[in-house]
Amino acid sequence: MAVLSSRPFLTVAIVAAVWIAASFASRGFGAYGHLRYLVELGAVIGLVAAGQTFVVIAGGIDLSVAAIVTVSAISLPLLSWQADPTGLAPVLVVLALTTIIGLVNGLGVALLRVHPMIMTLAMATFLQGLLIIIAGGSAVTAENPLVHWLGNARPAGIPAGVLLWVAVSVIVLTVMHATPFGARIFAMGANPLAAALSGVPVTSTTLAVYGISGFTSGLAGVLVLGMNGQGYVGIGDPYLLASIAAVVLGGTSILGGLGTYAGTIPGAILLVTITALITVVNASPGWRSILFGSLILGLLLLSGREQARR
């Protein structure tokens, strides 16, 4: 059966199994409110991992996503205009800023031919330094109506952040699987040389991919700021490993060229589920981290290993 061997389906099945098992084991886990909360948390990872999925399929990796989430969550509160009662303008400015950061990553990778790991890691370090200078150690509070709405409103009982995630998912899946741009990304990831010789504009496609990653990380930063109310240095830190793990758990090849965001979505939910289960265990923070890391590694060993390619 094609459906059973499909990785996205497999990941959904694992999530469902874990949810069912956990709701028997722990009272309250399976409550609607709790599951809704899990998906809401998953939305942040899902947004960061949307851009990461593009980058990984294109054969790269973006290690600056966590820093970009923080940039977004810290710079937004610093921008406030009385003239704009909706709060939309600062959000757009911040998203433009994070997209530009992504484009700079893309420039380094495509034109200066810096390895994606080095380029984005250097970018992350640079941004962290900048943030410390700008924000110092203190948390900044957001007073932006749009951001507040995004993090707290529940139109028709569904968290606004989840709605945002759904909208982004539809766009991402369409662009990835139903446009020539998406096809170019897969081609570049599978064989960059053959893609270039087939006329794929490699430079602009690389730029676009990292730009998208900057944009979705920025969007995740806005959402996390809304949910949290405050931005501080380090707020984005959990999302680096989480975004990559969600991509790989969802069946996207870390070598590039194969995969889908349809797998990343349940991958993100699986990650928050694991986090929730660890919290139930009631371990100390150090042990939680150790458990989380080990569980991700274990899951990847079970499902994420891939055959060597020639």
Next chain:
Amino acid sequence: MAPLLAARGVSKSFFGNPVLRDVSIALQPGRVHALLGENGAGKSTLINLLSGALRPDGGTIEVDGRAVARMTPAHARQAGIAVVQQELSLTASLSIAENIGLGAYPKRFGLVDYSALAARAKAACELVGLHEPLSTPVGRLPLGRRQMVEIAKALYRKPRVLILDEPTSSLSATETKILTDLLERLRSEGIAILYISHRLNEVMTLCQHVTVLKDGICTADRTLEGTDAAGLVRLMVGRDPGDLFPQWRPSASPANAVSVRNFSAGLMRDVDLDIRTGEVLGIGGLVGQGQEDLLLGLYGAIPARTASATINGTPGLPGGVPRANALGLAYVPADRKREGLHLIHTITTNMMLPAFARLPALKLRSRRAERETARGLAAQLGIKGDLARQAQALSGGNQQKVALAKWMPHDPVVLLLNDPTRGVDVETKREIYLMLRAFAAAGKAVVLLSSDTPELVHLCERVAVVRDGRIAAMLERAALSEEAIVSAAMGAENRKVAA
């Protein structure tokens, strides 16, 4: 006399598809044994069985007349069996000497004894005429030289049985000569040699015995004496070969599709070249003289400069592949696995890629239209089977067809082909030749870079022979012959040669 290495009635299936059925082969000392068959006939599988890389489903492998229960690559090495694979197995960043000794480094106090390695590697290199410094990283060598390193690597192990899978497909005429002399000598020293090649002339001169495979079945196991090339082809394809090359008809017009002056790219320096519409222009010469750079430079894939250039009436070089495509240029690379195809993607996706590269980035795709286009191309080129398979499931010949097919919907005006028939079976070769001639007859220009000299002679209007980054000779149709091309390639173009 017991054969050094033999397979007795071996069978092998992959995923239920029988690839070999009850095949026997015996490699005798002091004999060059040819293994012939079209792509997909099972030759590679048979080699893998003989070298222990695969285990047969039925039948036995015998070494020195004794059946080996579980042959492994390590057993094979111990028994003195060396294989020169068609796909090069070298590590680009390691030096020639390191590559040759890889896995069998001489050790001293537990460390690699580099001086002993150098001495032994040097001896192996001399056998194959490799004179480059042994410390040269293999990645810097042209393909033909790398192939020689591969052969030296096999010789380094002092084999008793030497298996060569298409060793000459990337070799120049001189290198081929060195290799055939070497094999002749190894044979006289009592080594058993299994030789796989699509070049029947080589087989006729070098080999004494032949085994022919067709669809996994052995159709001939006989001495080569009293056979001619046409007879061999008949055994391989199971019917009369007809003429390998299509009948030649002039189709060139005086108009230029491409015209460059003082063109430089990569190894090529200050070349003047006109490519006429309706012609097949051959590019010949020894391997690695800059021919590939000429094509890639015109195609915008590597930096190039020129005093003046006109491509399809537009002045200037394309300067980038997307622009070259827009000007009507298309390029089919030599190394289809690395440069031509996306092996992990479907055949359909591979065929559609140039379209994806050209369409507006965010236009919605129609999967049905893509499938239909791919089905049409497959039908046109005789590619059989499910097009939703990965491209790596195809045989070499069919992969090459896909690499060609993907340009067809775009109606290119100039087709740049880099050794399109390398490692391709006779049947596919013929189909490709027909396609090229039909293309030229339709008023398009074809540039055919080839290491196969007969191909150049039989298909081309003119042949530009490249030597040392320059066009050493431009041979017109009337003066075309294998001798003329080879002597121009070797720097003897002043000698009068019969046309």
